[in-house]
Amino acid sequence: MDNKSAFNVDQYDENVRKVIPFYDNIYEQIFDLIRIYCGSRKISILDVGCGTGNLGSKAIKLFDISELVLCDPSEKMLAAAKNKLGDHPCEFIGIGSEELGYENRFDVVTAIQSHHYFDKPTREKAVMNCFKALKPGGIFICFENTAPFSEKGRDILLRRVEEHGLKAGRTAEEVKAHSARYNKEYFPITVNEHLELLKKTGFGVSELFWHSYMQSGFYAIK
Numbered sequence: 771m772d773n774k775s776a777f778n779v780d781q782y783d784e785n786v787r788k789v790i791p792f793y794d795n796i797y798e799q800i801f802d803l804i805r806i807y808c809g810s811r812k813i814s815i816l817d818v819g820c821g822t823g824n825l826g827s828k829a830i831k832l833f834d835i836s837e838l839v840l841c842d843p844s845e846k847m848l849a850a851a852k853n854k855l856g857d858h859p860c861e862f863i864g865i866g867s868e869e870l871g872y873e874n875r876f877d878v879v880t881a882i883q884s885h886h887y888f889d890k891p892t893r894e895k896a897v898m899n900c901f902k903a904l905k906p907g908g909i910f911i912c913f914e915n916t917a918p919f920s921e922k923g924r925d926i927l928l929r930r931v932e933e934h935g936l937k938a939g940r941t942a943e944e945v946k947a948h949s950a951r952y953n954k955e956y957f958p959i960t961v962n963e964h965l966e967l968l969k970k971t972g973f974g975v976s977e978l979f980w981h982s983y984m985q986s987g988f989y990a991i992k
Contacts, residue, residue, distance in 0.1 A: 789934075799979070815835060817882070818881045818884060821850075821884075825880060827858075866896070879910045881914075884914075886914045916959065972992070973990035976988065
């Protein structure tokens, strides 16, 4: 693989919707939240784990952006993002959120389906770096795979995700292989653990604002 997701870069946009139900709705929720919180003012945005640039390419059409920075540790993901954004002004940085060094710079920081690949210490470092990168009053928006509270809940959840994959055109072998990645290639934590981490990091406000299947959306305000 050329990144930590289940798909190579040239397959990512085509296949991600087959494993994440309501994938496009996730971005609708993010942009609605940014619009409500930031209003019509000019804003700076940092997207970590930017992948193929889906968030950045949509954001430039919706907001008055003073600065847009896209980060990803995969060179191939960044190349795809550069191609998608074309000539739009944007800075591309080849690092993950665990390596960020920004301080008090951005109005909005987003991390979409990226931190669940980290172990606990690295996840905590990544979230702290996102916190530091925000201006006071800035908003951090994070979508992650989250863990159910029980083993039975996990089993039911994985079966539901498998059913979604089958209906979307994946094979039985593909959906089983995807389920086998749980807690081996990505490491979900519960909704409560996410909120506790945001509070521990120092955010004054932390909320769950969206949940479907395995994906949960959180926002936190510095």
